[in-house]
Amino acid sequence: MSKDREFLWRRLHSLLGIIPVGLFLTMHLFINFTATGGAESYNDATAVMEKIPFLILVEWIVIYIPLMFHAFYGVYIAFTATPNTGRFSTYRNWMFSLQRFTGVFLVIFIAWHIFQTRIQKALGTHVDYDMMANIVANPFMLGFYIVGILSATFHLSNGLWAFLVSWGITQSPQSQKIATYVTNILFVILSVVGVAAILAFV
Amino acid sequence: MQIAANTGRMVKVEILRQDTQGGNSYWQKFQVPYRHGMNVISILMEIQKNPVTEDGVNTSPVSWDMNCLEEVCGACSMVINGRPRQSCSTLVDQLTEPIKLEPMKTFPVIRDLQVDRERMFNALKKVKAWVPIDGTYDLGEGPRMPEGKRQWAYELSKCMTCGVCMEACPNVSEKASFIGPAPLSQVRLFNTHPTGAMIKDERLNAIMGDGGLANCGNSQNCVAACPKGIPLTTSIASLNRATTVQMFRNFFGSDHYVD
Numbered sequence: 406m407s408k409d410r411e412f413l414w415r416r417l418h419s420l421l422g423i424i425p426v427g428l429f430l431t432m433h434l435f436i437n438f439t440a441t442g443g444a445e446s447y448n449d450a451t452a453v454m455e456k457i458p459f460l461i462l463v464e465w466i467v468i469y470i471p472l473m474f475h476a477f478y479g480v481y482i483a484f485t486a487t488p489n490t491g492r493f494s495t496y497r498n499w500m501f502s503l504q505r506f507t508g509v510f511l512v513i514f515i516a517w518h519i520f521q522t523r524i525q526k527a528l529g530t531h532v533d534y535d536m537m538a539n540i541v542a543n544p545f546m547l548g549f550y551i552v553g554i555l556s557a558t559f560h561l562s563n564g565l566w567a568f569l570v571s572w573g574i575t576q577s578p579q580s581q582k583i584a585t586y587v588t589n590i591l592f593v594i595l596s597v598v599g600v601a602a603i604l605a606f607v
Numbered sequence: 608m609q610i611a612a613n614t615g616r617m618v619k620v621e622i623l624r625q626d627t628q629g630g631n632s633y634w635q636k637f638q639v640p641y642r643h644g645m646n647v648i649s650i651l652m653e654i655q656k657n658p659v660t661e662d663g664v665n666t667s668p669v670s671w672d673m674n675c676l677e678e679v680c681g682a683c684s685m686v687i688n689g690r691p692r693q694s695c696s697t698l699v700d701q702l703t704e705p706i707k708l709e710p711m712k713t714f715p716v717i718r719d720l721q722v723d724r725e726r727m728f729n730a731l732k733k734v735k736a737w738v739p740i741d742g743t744y745d746l747g748e749g750p751r752m753p754e755g756k757r758q759w760a761y762e763l764s765k766c767m768t769c770g771v772c773m774e775a776c777p778n779v780s781e782k783a784s785f786i787g788p789a790p791l792s793q794v795r796l797f798n799t800h801p802t803g804a805m806i807k808d809e810r811l812n813a814i815m816g817d818g819g820l821a822n823c824g825n826s827q828n829c830v831a832a833c834p835k836g837i838p839l840t841t842s843i844a845s846l847n848r849a850t851t852v853q854m855f856r857n858f859f860g861s862d863h864y865v866d
Contacts, residue, residue: 415821416854485783486824492689493775493828501777501826567825573848576841 418478419571421471422564429468430561434554434595437602444534447605451532476515479508504563507556514553537606547607554599562592616641619661619705620650622669624719632716636661636705647687647694647708648673651720671720678834681769685720686711691774693834694720711774713781724770730790731768734813738803749802756799763796763842765835772829772839784818788829791820792842798849808864811846811853820846 436454440447457463483505490502521540526532541547566588569575575584617638625632638661639653648671655668671694673683678696686709687697699706714722740746752760772788773779779787794810797803814820820843829839856864 409816411817412815412819412821412850412854482824485780486777487780487782489775489777489828493826493831495827495831497825497827498777498831501824504824570825570840570844571821571823571847573844573846573851576844576848578838578841581840581844 414478418475419568421475423568425467426472426475427561430557434599434602438598440602440605447534476512480512483509500563504560507560510556511560541603541606550603551600554603555596558592558595558599562588614641618650618699621705621707623709625716628715628717635666645699647697648683670718679767681767684711684769684771691771691832711770713774713779714770727768727770727789730786731793734790734794734810735806736793736797738797738800739806752801760796760799763792763837766792766837771832771834775828775832777826778822778824785822786818788839791846792837792839795842795845805865808853811850815850820850
């Protein structure tokens, strides 16, 4: 990738993290939450998603391509940083390091998650409540999924805060502080929804 | 007048030394006699007078940069007990011992505590951190600046290119091309100046290339570390907004490049 286009790549990385990746994650967690109403409720909700026309095209354009760009460019960003929370243990500096740490972890987690669900579906396995229930029957997998969900909700909420700064929406220290509160509330809501959903499969 | 009396107390100092550019670094321990009101530079001057380590071994005097001695030139910055700051305004009484001195390794180390801050000066040239007034004839007076604007712009003008924000930033390093917080804030300063703003778009375009503004990771260490209290992160966020607009102007075309 050409270096003089770096500004555009970085801005694109910031934008794609929210639209569509962040929106997709939110929708994904809310659909999962239907599992708290039982297997039938979850199977009905996922069946609706299956009915989207040109689904494979929608999946590539809305999910895979933006997600891959965000993931791989993000790994490059993460590894060109030199975290220094030892010297500067401020809240924002911890958020900076955690954003990169969760980002790299999410690349691994999501790759595994896609392999375990979407690729299995492509290979002919039927995706339903029982499939997830079988996965999280393993306590190690349940733990892995909970850490993955929390990393994703954190990465999105904190990423939204950074998006607001990177696009010049929140400028003053006060507006950035308010954005911190709002995105923290978002983190709590998304985490509750996400973790309640995964526990519904146990 | 307070006379520098020998109190018998010794100050323990550990210095990360490096003999040549790109050479190996190593720690050396020293003890210097305490004087009332000592700053870090006076420790280094004591070592210069008597370059003997704690173990009594003769060594070379420690090399460092200094100039104004009143925290306005930025030359004497170094990492003191883990924090980058000026060695002139850092008082021994406020430090825990042993005092650890290291060079700001985000820059190439020339020798001992001396670093080469050239990348910062190159960055100022790149972003045209000046007011263009040169012409073939007298251009006359420029537009006036509103007082309210002048007051906050003055805060940005306090930057002394000391490099502390560069050392504090996790995205400024030899493995990354990020220009760093100090030159970015200068873009905001000169784009605020009524005459400086006449080439506003050139400065914005200069920070929209490789290693520019978008490489900021929002750790906000710069604003926490700046010895002059410059609102660096506010400058960066403000430039983010300006470059968002500039990006659309560049793409779609506009006749409002400098207003």
